Amino acid sequence: MTLEQRQQAFREMLMDREVSAFSTWEKELHKIVFDPRYLLLSGRERKLAYEGFIKARAEDERIEKRNKIKDNREAFKKLVESANLSSRATFSEFAQKYGKDAKFKAIEKMKERESLFNELKAANQTSKKEKSTDCDSALIPLL
Numbered sequence: 001m002t003l004e005q006r007q008q009a010f011r012e013m014l015m016d017r018e019v020s021a022f023s024t025w026e027k028e029l030h031k032i033v034f035d036p037r038y039l040l041l042s043g044r045e046r047k048l049a050y051e052g053f054i055k056a057r058a059e060d061e062r063i064e065k066r067n068k069i070k071d072n073r074e075a076f077k078k079l080v081e082s083a084n085l086s087s088r089a090t091f092s093e094f095a096q097k098y099g100k101d102a103k104f105k106a107i108e109k110m111k112e113r114e115s116l117f118n119e120l121k122a123a124n125q126t127s128k129k130e131k132s133t134d135c136d137s138a139l140i141p142l143l
Contacts, residue, residue, distance in 0.1 A: 013032060021054045078103070
């Protein structure tokens with residue numbers, strides 16, 4: 001087996017054993033030491049392969065987390081839009097009605113939910129005003 005193949009097998013072992021990218025070598029060692037692929041590399045090579053793995057995996061996990069947050073925000077936005085809120089609706093009323101919805105719970109912090117709700121509500125109200133002024137301007141020449 002070539003060095004590259006052994007390194008690839010070691011990386012696969014790290015993925016299979018679900019080694020955290022934000023943990024230390026010492027803390028993760030107990031997960032991998034009994035795997036036969038662990039012995040494919042020398043001690044120094046293992047440590048270097050682990051360091052390379054956690055750098056790449058940490059970046060992947062950050063990207064996944066950003067995408068998940070973005071998806072959760074979009075789902076919450078769709079929930080707010082589908083609620084057909086009146087202009088007088090408050091966040092507490094919305095939270096009471098949709099508090100058990102998974103899309104609502106996907107946003108972890110209540111403050112963030114409330115600020116998103118208020119932003120979406122304000123944007124919705126301005127779009128309604130723009131539509132009404134467009135309709136008014138279209139009707140005035142007809143009179």
